[in-house]
Amino acid sequence: MTNNRNHKILNILNAFVVYIVLILTSILILYPLVYVVGSAFSSASSLQGIGTNPFPEEPTFAQFRRLFTTTNYLTWYKNTLQIAAMVCLSTVVITSFAAYVFSRFNFAMRKQLMISFLVFQIFPSFIGMVAIYVLLLRLGGLDTKWGLALVYIAGNIPYNTWLVKGYIDNIPKSFDEAARIDGASHFQAFTKVILPISRPIITFLIITSFLGPWMDFIIPRMVLRSDKQFTLALGLFQLIDGKAANNYTVFAAGALLIAVPFVIMFLIGQKSLMAVLGSAGVKE
Amino acid sequence: MDVRLRQKALISGVLFIGLGHILFLKQQVKGALYFLVGLITFYFVAIENTGSGFRLNFNGFIVQKIRGFITLGVFNPNLPVRERDHSIFMMVDGLLCVLIIVLFLIVYVISIRDILKIVRHYEVSGGELADNRSFLKHVLNRAFPSIGLSPVIILLLFFVVLPIIFSFCIAFTNYSYPNNIPPANKVDWVFFQNFRDLFGGAQAMWTSALWRVLTWTLIWAILSTACVYLTGMFMAISLSHRNIKIASFFRSIFILPYAVPAVLSMMVWANLLNGTFGPINAMLMQSGLISQNIPWLTDIGFARFSMVVVTTWCGFPYHMLMVTSIMTSISPDLYEAASIDGASKRQQTFKITIPLVLSQTVPLIIMAFTFNINNFGAAYFLFMGAGSTRGPSAADTVSTNANGIDIVVTWIYKLTMQNPQKFQYASVLAVLLFAVLTPFAIWNYTRTKSYKESGL
Numbered sequence: 001m002t003n004n005r006n007h008k009i010l011n012i013l014n015a016f017v018v019y020i021v022l023i024l025t026s027i028l029i030l031y032p033l034v035y036v037v038g039s040a041f042s043s044a045s046s047l048q049g050i051g052t053n054p055f056p057e058e059p060t061f062a063q064f065r066r067l068f069t070t071t072n073y074l075t076w077y078k079n080t081l082q083i084a085a086m087v088c089l090s091t092v093v094i095t096s097f098a099a100y101v102f103s104r105f106n107f108a109m110r111k112q113l114m115i116s117f118l119v120f121q122i123f124p125s126f127i128g129m130v131a132i133y134v135l136l137l138r139l140g141g142l143d144t145k146w147g148l149a150l151v152y153i154a155g156n157i158p159y160n161t162w163l164v165k166g167y168i169d170n171i172p173k174s175f176d177e178a179a180r181i182d183g184a185s186h187f188q189a190f191t192k193v194i195l196p197i198s199r200p201i202i203t204f205l206i207i208t209s210f211l212g213p214w215m216d217f218i219i220p221r222m223v224l225r226s227d228k229q230f231t232l233a234l235g236l237f238q239l240i241d242g243k244a245a246n247n248y249t250v251f252a253a254g255a256l257l258i259a260v261p262f263v264i265m266f267l268i269g270q271k272s273l274m275a276v277l278g279s280a281g282v283k284e
Numbered sequence: 285m286d287v288r289l290r291q292k293a294l295i296s297g298v299l300f301i302g303l304g305h306i307l308f309l310k311q312q313v314k315g316a317l318y319f320l321v322g323l324i325t326f327y328f329v330a331i332e333n334t335g336s337g338f339r340l341n342f343n344g345f346i347v348q349k350i351r352g353f354i355t356l357g358v359f360n361p362n363l364p365v366r367e368r369d370h371s372i373f374m375m376v377d378g379l380l381c382v383l384i385i386v387l388f389l390i391v392y393v394i395s396i397r398d399i400l401k402i403v404r405h406y407e408v409s410g411g412e413l414a415d416n417r418s419f420l421k422h423v424l425n426r427a428f429p430s431i432g433l434s435p436v437i438i439l440l441l442f443f444v445v446l447p448i449i450f451s452f453c454i455a456f457t458n459y460s461y462p463n464n465i466p467p468a469n470k471v472d473w474v475f476f477q478n479f480r481d482l483f484g485g486a487q488a489m490w491t492s493a494l495w496r497v498l499t500w501t502l503i504w505a506i507l508s509t510a511c512v513y514l515t516g517m518f519m520a521i522s523l524s525h526r527n528i529k530i531a532s533f534f535r536s537i538f539i540l541p542y543a544v545p546a547v548l549s550m551m552v553w554a555n556l557l558n559g560t561f562g563p564i565n566a567m568l569m570q571s572g573l574i575s576q577n578i579p580w581l582t583d584i585g586f587a588r589f590s591m592v593v594v595t596t597w598c599g600f601p602y603h604m605l606m607v608t609s610i611m612t613s614i615s616p617d618l619y620e621a622a623s624i625d626g627a628s629k630r631q632q633t634f635k636i637t638i639p640l641v642l643s644q645t646v647p648l649i650i651m652a653f654t655f656n657i658n659n660f661g662a663a664y665f666l667f668m669g670a671g672s673t674r675g676p677s678a679a680d681t682v683s684t685n686a687n688g689i690d691i692v693v694t695w696i697y698k699l700t701m702q703n704p705q706k707f708q709y710a711s712v713l714a715v716l717l718f719a720v721l722t723p724f725a726i727w728n729y730t731r732t733k734s735y736k737e738s739g740l
Contacts (some may be wrong), residue, residue: 018522025519026537029597033540035563042348048561052570094435101432108394113437117727120444122725124658124693127714128447129700130454130707134376135442154443157436186428215545218660218697233547240551241668248555255548266543 015226036259037250040064047248063253072227076235079145083231084213086149090121090200091156091209099164100190104176114162122157125151126218133222143225151219156209167201168194188261207269214258290403297399301392304399311402318395325388346381353378357455359470371471372459379450448718455479455711461704465621478708490709493684501691502593504663509688511596512656513649516603517641521633523604524611535604544600548667553594557581558669582669584688593688595662599652606648610641649727654721664693666715692717 031054038054043062050056067073102114125132132151133142141147175197176189184192195202213220217233224230230238232254240251289308297304301322305315332343357369366484402471433452455478481487484492519538523531539550556564557580568574580590598672622632656662667675667689676688684696685706692713698711 016573021520026534032549032556032597033544034551035556046561047555047558047563050563052376052563052567054563087446092440096640097494098436099493102427105429107429114601117440118725118729119722120440120448122654122721123444123718124660125444126449126697127717128451130372131376131379131447132443134373135446138376147539150439151443154439158444161436179722211545215547217547217665220700236548237665237668240555251551255552259548260546262545263540263543270539 004191016047019144036252036255040256041247042249045249046246047106050249063249064257066250067253067257069237069252071235072230072252073235073257075228076232077229078259079229080214080231080233081144083149083152084210086146087152087156087213088206088210090153091160092205094153095160095200096164096195096198099161099168100194101167102161102165104173114165115157117161118256121162125155126222128219129222132219136223142223143229144223145229148213148220148223149221152213152216153211155229156212160205160209164201164205167198171197174263203269205267211262214262290610293399294396297396301395305395305402309402310410314398316389318391321388321391325384327387336739345727346384347375348386349374351378353382356472357466358472365468368467369470369536370467371457372466375453375471376446376450379446379453383446407468421425425576448621451711451714452718453711455715457708459707460709461706463706476710478712482709484710490684491682493678493680493686496678496688497686497690497692497695500588500689501657504588504691505653507594508599508656508659508662509591509649509652511592512599512652514601514644515596516637517607519600519677520607520611521606521637523608524636524637535608539601540596542605546598546661547665547674549598550594551668553590553597554581554666554669557594557666579676581667583674583678586674587667587670591662591666594666595656595659598662603648603652606645607641610644612636614640647728647731650724654724657691657717657721658693659691660693660697663689663691 030192038056039050039063040063042050043058043060044050045063045066071129080105102110110262136142136147136151139147150284171194176193179189180186213231215233217237220231220234224234227235227238233252236251236254236258239247239254293304295304296307300319302315302318304321305318309315309316313365327344329344330340330342330347332341332348333345334341352369352374356371357374367691389536406694421444440737442578456472456473456475458477463469464471477486482490484501485491523535556562559565559579559582562580564580565574565577568578580586618636619632622636627635664674671677673681673687675690678686678688681687683704685702685704686695690698696710698714699706699713
């Protein structure tokens with residue numbers, strides 16, 4: 001009897017400790033986020049002007065106004081959108097097509113190609129920066145959006161081809177064979193049968209390849225020269241690098257305008273993201 | 285007859301690509317295509333356009349470019365800087381030409397293998413040669429994979445393969461500030477000198493910087509992976525067996541850091557942890573816990589600590605979600621059986637949940653480990669406000685560009701982008717990274733389902 005009661009007390013104590021930990025963690029997670037939101041609406045311009053209280057006493061849009069009038073923020077946003085759209089579209093078309101070929105056809109060097117994709121995929125793309133720079137110089141792609149997009153598209157290929165191929169491998173071959181027997185061409189079998197079934201992985205591809213260029217810093221740093229061509233990551237970095245004392249709240253406003261669509265997109269795509277990441281990372 | 289056909293086709297096909305197909309195998313269309321490829325390659329290899337006329341002297345465009353790759357140009361101080369040989373451009377051009385030659389050789393080998401295949405078919409079928417029509421049909425069938433793969437192959441060759449080979453080549457040159465930056469100066473091949481400099485102690489300062497960066501990269505990768513994974517697992521377990529509403533409330537708070545781009549989070553934390561103006565220090569001061577600002581980002585010990593903590597903040601949600609999804613797939617029968625046998629909740633957690641989750645997430649841990657070795661953001665953006673050296677400097681930072689928190693990738697970046705530039709050492713580090721990471725990638729791959737099924 002006493003044993004049972006002790007057990008109950010222990011359980012309640014245990015739950016109490018767990019809740020304390022959960023609440024503390026929540027505060028730790030939320031504080032930086034709330035702090036940025038507060039800073040974006042603050043009237044002070046610098047870090048020390050805000051202090052420790054994240055909630056501004058008189059919220060204003062002054063920082064957003066400063067962001068739009070004194071910097072090229074809107075241009076950066078537009079540039080990034082354009083690059084992301086180019087990368088997203090090309091990546092989806094090119095890699096899903098290639099993945100289908102790898103999954104369904106047998107040809108010379110197939111094995112060697114797949115294994116080399118695997119090795120390329122672990123190599124951070126900025127390792128070959130200097131060569132990419134010379135190549136783009138030769139192609140006239142320096143300081144242009146398409147030049148940057150080209151580098152991203154090429155960098156996206158190895159990993160994503162593997163990912164999509166893995167997914168298509170799991171679709172029974174009888175599906176597209178049936179379509180072929182009914183007179184469909186390879187291309188039709190791919191677009192009418194395989195693509196619709198692969199929707200989860202294609203959604204994943206769209207989300208990840210669209211989001212990639214938003215916060216990448218190294219490659220645009222090398223390819224883009226003029227402020228008018230900057231992407232958001234470059235612009236924001238330049239805004240705050242070493243100048244936190246003057247520009248912190250403008251930066252916060254700019255960061256907020258990126259983070260909000262990100263969080264929304266994440267919440268929308270969360271299910272397919274998790275499903276794909278789960279199946280890609282976790283295998284028996 | 286059979287033997288002679290094989291010999292004739294083979295000899296002519298080896299002599300010049302496509303010849304065997306045209307002359308002996310009745311495959312004029314395919315042969316002509318091969319022949320054209322051969323002709324174009326031959327022109328660029330063997331014929332020099334001297335401006336006044338064409339000469340067959342095996343000193344064509346491709347040969348000249350490849351020679352340029354070997355010599356890397358001639359240093360000519362009398363020319364204006366702009367007109368001097370640019371070693372790096374010569375190297376890239378030369379590599380491009382080598383790639384083209386390799387592609388040609390592949391086509392050449394394929395054509396010879398094709399001859400053997402046709403002859404074998406001829407022998408088996410008793411004297412019948414497939415003609416052009418069957419080749420055209422074959423092309424239409426084969427066109428689909430070629431169309432699908434060609435953009436991938438071309439993009440990868442130029443923007444992934446060539447840069448990787450190039451950066452490996454740089455490791456064997458002296459491409460560096462101040463004496464070997466083209467076009468003012470030329471770059472030379474120095475073979476293993478850079479490896480001796482870095483590993484052999486020929487440059488003591490660089491060797492000590494290298495060991496500091498390597499040890500910290502290793503410790504960092506292990507520590508951050510462990511923190512990220514264990515925190516994620518702890519949160520997942522804490523949230524399981526709770527009231528569903530409460531659990532999903534906390535879970536939706538906890539995934540917020542995963543939804544915000546990591547670069548932004550790092551930049552925000554860089555401000556929060558700012559040693560002089562940051563709110564974290566201000567808060568600790570107000571509450572009386574400290575009487576002096578803590579140098580979160582500028583003291584080597586604190587800086588490394590901050591780096592791990594902030595990375596945990598950014599990274600644990602992903603692992604929490606992963607562990608949660610594995611836990612829901614564990615059969616409830618296991619827990620039922622355990623509780624019938626008298627196991628407590630705690631015992632069930634430690635004897636069922638944790639071992640099962642651990643065994644299923646090994647690839648995930650490996651992935652996180654390689655990700656953290658390459659985690660540029662944590663070692664760069666977090667420290668952007670931390671003085672001119674971006675982080676706690678070490679004794680050699682001014683000359684080696686490596687500070688106390690630099691990991692291999694950020695060091696590579698700084699050696700390439702910041703003065704004094706040392707491209708050659710950056711490339712040695714890239715080779716090193718490549719050698720270390722490739723086995724992990726391949727090992728992880730051999731555990732995946734697609735490998736086990738196809739045996740590829």
